[in-house]
Amino acid sequence: MRNRFRNSLAAGAAVAAASLTLGLAAPGVQAAAPAGAATAAAPDIPVANVKAHLAQFQQIANANGGNRAHGRAGYRASLDYVKGKLDAAGFTTTVQQFTASGATGYNLIADWPGGDTTKTVMTGAHLDSVSAGPGINDDGSGSAGVLEAALAVSRAQLKPDKHLRFGWFGAEELGLVGSKYYVNSLSSAERAKISAYLNFDMIGSPNPGYFVYDDDPALEKVFKDYFATLSIPTEIETEGDGRSDHAPFKNIGIPVGGLFSGADYTKTSAQAQKWGGTAGRAFDACYHESCDTSANIDDTALDHNTDAIAYALWQLSTGTTTPPGGDSYENTTDVTIPDSPGAAVTSSITVSGRTGSAPAALKVAVNIVHTFSGDLVVDLIGPSGKAYRLHNSSSDSTPNINTTYTVNASTETANGTWKLKVQDKGPQDTGYINSWKLTF
Known part of the structure; x- marks a missing residue:
């Protein structure tokens, strides 16, 4: 990630146009899927692969002066490593050359065959480090996460509805030079074909936070939905806004989204309480330093964020793919929700006749009639007793909840009693569980 004191680029994407381009619902509106169709389940990405x-x-940094910076041998060796993996996996790769600060720089672009090229979902990261160190978190983490997500696409032999493109940009640390060059190289027609750009710059910070870009509401929701399945609260990313490779895309009106685990800002006590780690310490104390080595990584954050990359790719590109199975179980019995300070109520669904674990993308359709949805806390309770937060109480005055959530329930057995647990946390408003459904 480039230095925070550089000027950020202007925003250019319109919210309404972004939501329409992506084919996703605007905030608060449930997107309608084609009859009988569902989104294919994204794979769990082994964090060991990313760490490899x-x-x-x-x-590469050790063998090339301790860094992987623009214009240095370590950068080109990093690009060759990534390119070799992608070529072997069946991607079509292109190396784009440019000049910055008197040295030759390179972008690597990789396209997965198939999908509608007029609706391209692009995912990227910057591959260069600063000259002071190897840049393993900044941005080896994002580069490795995007690479392993791309390789997961190949392993699954995914046939997405939308076209998938991946990019590794050079000279980001000099002012987003590589991504600017890439965007400027696109014709107006080519720009119009990119329906989303997802950026991942620092996703394994050693004292991590879970930050989501808020540049496009539809893309923001995809990532928030994923982390909700893990019961991990997120915050809006502000520390790095405009400081990374999404900025040139956003500046020409392409919807952008992404994740960030924090750089040189200090973690607050409130953030440490909800995420763990150390309050009063930087999210990454080795930001732009020689100590940004392979020891400067939090494995859990790296794991969650890489899984989120895969989740977003599958959600955004395979919306009409019908996975195997697809059996549904529903409870339509009304359950009254007592007004605060009433106790929580539950509605149960018993699943039987299945084998193995529940899916990593279990669909939970919830229909609650209530005069103030912000009063409600809603959890899915698995057969093991583990709770998966679906909806948090808030100041949202919108009535009713009619939403399908995606839950990573892969640690649960499929068979057993599943419960929807609902509690009213605010006074005066009332309602009931109308129905809810599990789709495996």
Whole structure:
């Protein structure tokens, strides 16, 4: 990630146009899926695979003066490593060349065959480090996460409805030079074909936070929905706004989204309480320093964020793919929700006759009639007793909840009693559980 004191680029994407381009519902509106169709389940990305790429980046830096910076041998060796993996996996790769600060720079672009090229979902990260160190979190983590998500696409032999493109940009640390060059190289017609750009710059910070870009509401919701399945609260990303490679895309009106685990800002006590880690310490104390090595990574944050990349790719590109199974179980019995300070109520669904674990993308359709949805806390309770937060209480005065959530329930057995648990946390408003449904 480039230095925070550089000027950020202007925003250019309109919210309404972004939502229409992506084919997603605007905030608060449930997108209608084609009859009988569902989104294919994204795979769980092994964090060991991601760390193996980081180990390679560290070795490359060690062999090339301690860094992978623009214009240095370590950068080109990093690009060759990523390109070799993608070529072997069946991607069509292109190396784009440019000049910055008197040195030759390179972008790597990789396209997965198939999908509607007029609706391209692009995912990217910057591959260069600063000259002071190997840049394993900034931005080896994002580069490795995007690479492993791309390789997961190949392993699944995914046939997405939308076209998938991946990018690794050079000279980001000099002022987003590589991504600007890429965007400027596109014709107006080519720009119009990119329906979303997802950016991942620092996703394994050692004292991590979970920050989501808020540049486009539809893309923001995809990531928030994923982290809700893990019961991990998120915050809006402000520390790095305009400081990374999404900015040139946003500046020409392409909807952008992404994730960030924090750089040199200090974690507050409130953030440490909800995420763990150390309050009063930077999210990454080795930001732009020589100590940004393979030891400067939080494995849990790296794991969650890489899984979120895959989740977003599958959600955004395979909306009409019908996965195997697709059996649904529903409870339509009304359950009254007592007004605050009433106790929580539950509605149960018993699943039987299935084998193995529940899916990593279990669909939970919830229909609650209530005069003030912000009063409600809604959890899915798995057969093990583990709670998965679906909806938090808030100041939202919108009535009713009629939403399908996606829950990573892969640690649960499919068979057993599942419960929807609802509690009213605010006074005066009332309602009831109308129905809810599980789709495996």
